Amino acid sequence: MKIHFDKLYKDERKNELLGIGVPFPKGELTLKEYERLAVIDSGKIIPSQIKITSTWEDGSIRFIYVRFLGTLPGNAAKDFVLVTTSDMIDNSNVFADGIDNNLVTRTNTAISVSNGVFNFRVADFQNGPFQELSYEGHVFTRNQFIGPVLKMDGYVFSPIFELWQIVENGPIFTIIEASGHFEDNNQRLSGEGIKFTLRLSITCDKPWIEAAVRIFNCTLDTIEPDELTFEIRNTGKDKVIPRTTVGISNFKTKFETSDEGEEVSKTITAELLEREANEHFAEVFYGTFLADVSDFGDGVGICATVFQAQQNYPKAISASSDGIKISLLPDKNRLMDISNSYSVRFESGMAREQRFLLHFHDAGEDLYELNNRSIIYQMPDTGYVDPEIFEQAGVFPEIFLPQKEQIDDVEIALIDKADSHARCYGILNWGDAPDPGYTSQGRGGGNLVWTNNEYDYPHAMYMMYARTGIRRMFDYANVACWHWMDVDICHYNTDPLFVNGQWEHQKRHSGNSEPGRGTRGIMACSHEWVEGLLDHYHFTGDERALETAIGIGRNVLALLDTPAYQVPGEIGARETGWALRSLTALYIETHDKKWLEKADWIVGQFEEWNDKYGNWLSAYTDNTTIRVGFMISVAVGSLMRYYRVDGSERVKQLIMKAIDDIVDNCRTPNGLFYYKELPSLARNGNNTLLLESMAIAYEITKEDRYLDYGLKTFYKQISSQSGISFTKRIVEDTVMVGNGPTKNFAQSFLPLTLFYVKAVQANKLLQ
Template structure:
């Protein structure tokens, strides 16, 4: 009998979806399958459902670890359906008949979904060209541009230099074109564009990324616009709205917001204004006429709707409609100038929806809302049992209702307190005063990984929203895409700081990247779940930055800063282990080995690693916990007995009394000035692996003495797995 994986798909938006694209990574256990040919998908009736499958990772034994599956489904509003993946040596998948055709030559790429066709010039890229809907130019020979205004000069993508245009991916259900180049002549910023079309559908997805590769430390930008020219000005109506509340007019209008009172839900959106600047009023505070990031122009015969994902949170934003023109101002000129730091980028994702009727008949408001909320096939038990996420406590609300409630509440509170705005969205501000008061945290320490674990455990869509915001912020804002300082930092991720940047931090001169503040696990997990290549590339880029730090000795004791300790080795071990697992590239294994040998050589006789503060030498449970988690990852990758011995000696020290208060809780640092209760669960995480390799429940008893029950989405679930299996986890 074949093995079966059930996937529950819930329609979250409350709208009918027809032939909606679904893409999801699904893990497989070790030694289960060697070929994607032996996989098929069954619909809720038990019949084979057309799909495409490719592998994205393999286990060390050569068996498939992750597959990426593409298919389309029709599902009613708020319905829930169960699809099943069958796999095994006797399973054979039927060939998919597809209406999607792609022709690629040295001069152009032509895509036809059967509902929509378009052309892309590979030598002089200008976004979409020659768009036809149902065989007709629709609407009126659409043309597009992506422009940046600096001072009085406008730089256009259509007038810039094309670096590369290629067909990145194609299967029976989707095709993606990737293009890169510069804005204008002379050059101003770089662009990266992805255009994804779907079989049989009349809408497509576009990712528009601008990258600041200017040499000045900051560049001031007055306006960034995604232009859509329809070249028709008679008998057309513009429409926008929020939910079922639609505003339509034959006269020009715009909607705009500088900031938001509500960053999610039914009360969030932009105010709508007529051409003369008068506001379109609603009734009362909660019945305002709002726009949620989509705008349609249509008549009775044809139309086009542009919709932007996360439009509200990525403020300021403005959308302007005049008959024949839809302009999405990614940064409106009416706002103050955007002062963008060297090496930063930002991506905006839009839907371009063509239809052969008026806006109401085309249900443009429903499709725009659906575009904001992808379908997410879910099977929490399977994803964790596969082993792809390591040792993580499954979702057990009946057994541990208080713990699960606390994790859920932490997720919601994180959503409610997140930063907003074009630069800040997807990050968080460190509250309070002191040396780091007001710092952007840059998602320290790998919050992305924690959000992903919570989503996988529970299927929680709020957690997935946090994942999406954090992952794009990380690779756009925090990643160094260009530098005129030390080239070591190129491709790394910046440490926390004011406005996401801090130079000369942690004792490392002329860089904004340091070994104690870069992470790859969450990026690679997101890649495996979505198949998006940018996140794989970003993780590898961080891995390369780690290797340069290893070469300079930055990841090994003695550390550059006297107040630093072994987390400067722990995070590089964790980050390089994830990249090594994803790539099999032994350079990362050698980098890990170099770090391990230095850590082994400096381990104290008591099993710990010290930290210096002024004239005092002390110990920091948090940093030792991070280092031990790194040693655990290294041991997993190598099965090195020496690494296991160093790890277990460290666990004994961490579980002992030397770094605790009399009540059992851990200190932040053992030196006098810093003897405060440490509330994060970072010291607990390595005890999960310690129990896994030793089955010694006394280690868990020792760890529980220091547990403040504050919970940490990243570190806690691995410890909770061990405490649960040891029979020692208590809910209250």
């Protein structure tokens, strides 16, 4: 299996840490064969670390995540090969010589890490991250690494690191994570206070550590931090005067340097971003943001790079002879003097992670090399496998076509639709976009209404990436998932019906908190998805995505047990329809029958609902029950996923009855589907979800007429204008670039692509 890396940087990257998620068809790769996998470069086995992220119900491998150390050439593409046939593997050489299989060792209360370049130790129930750290003979003491430190309402809240755990360990890469809280001796904080995690990622033989600080507002109130910082203090400044540097880039990196150890600093504000021209797709790359002190003693320096700092503004960095200060949230009082957008409000239950790289180096290291690593950190090399691999694996629906059968105009339109959405900078907004329709309708009471990944935007993007290999689709999905897991999930609430659930689209992502009561936003089964999170786990290896998806599933189960969902037909088709989709996906992922048992219950409700009204009609005015075609299509799409697992005739008949009802009653005379079944609402519809229903009907019956019903809608959607805009404006707490909600692509991709594939197979579309 070929793993392809496109040309990217002009210099060679030697033994670069690379990673990729790879799917396998049911029954192809057993556990025994998995143990003999290897990555090959020019006929030689290179160091790799492979973990299983998903299995099929028969126990065979469904997805693996592969990390490996590969050398990439300058200004050229490169292919590696994942070997999956055991007769090509020599077990004695699965890992290169010199790779230690134990980067991490654990005692009762401490973890020690040694990666061949530096050594450090962390311990439970301490007030700092490192007990000690040594690099190239220089020892950093525990009081040199300070943070994360939170300042709020004029008070300083220091961190208490409670428990460290080993998240992932192997011969080339390890992750350890601490959970903790900010000390509140004077009990100024309500609820359970403010919690945090610190995640450290380490690669064998590399002189850098990635640190990720994630804070959780577990109070009952909205909080507005004054500052959130991490510092590396220089205790060797009396022995040597270091060079101090900060750098910020958009196109070329602009450095500010002092050879006398004077303080240099940079701050990113909304106004700076609004004024600065930038032509990149910012999910892939905007620029970099670094601070360097060349010598902390013994000729050892540290360069700190904040990941996607511009996108997650406000940010600040400074370097001086006293050390490096990373302001993940800059001093609010100072920001007030230079910016009108200085406040960051965390609603109750919100979380947010920010990442930075600590690059240890020799004092004489050239700035070019430090900047080079900083930029690579912002935009790492990313590989992909051929779309045929995903098609053969059967892990996604039928969204693939051989290249010779693809229609250029359709493929171009799908790419344009994927690119056409607003990018919204800001620490709590990056990875999401508001819906202008919802906002103008007043659903946010005059505020922006954020989509909160409505219709599962990451799932659509990961499928688009799988079928095209276009790098930015992967980055679009990742950025959205990072936001989703933090901001769009309720991490704390006194009401268990909110905990771990995904907020419905609303202002400030979760609605405002009520002082002393926590957040009381909207939580509904019709707006809780999991497939994109499961994809994120498979494509990145980040186990937190799986944990988040399972948490959402538990929230859905709890909501389905409330009285509102007990009477068939009293809730719209999409409510339990989306729930069925999420529960089915969780069953496929985990094989836990509790998900399927509740899915069976939902199917039974659909049957009762159909018997009650003759079809799936929804209450609208006090005296009407109407057909809502796109909501019925949500239920049809979810039932089809269930049918592929269950395979029962009764489910197939239920699906076809609903689709035939749409065909008979939900179309306009000119061949389009209408919006809703009332004279006041029967306007031309533009919802693509009905195309998914037509594609499903064709899949089940092989009758061309179902494709004919959808052709007008398909052509209308494909020919609709999509455009990329770089117009910027400051709105509330975001710098918004371009227009359009992410939900447009989330809603349309799968219906359009399923219909497209079926229509090509049936010779219904003109080349």
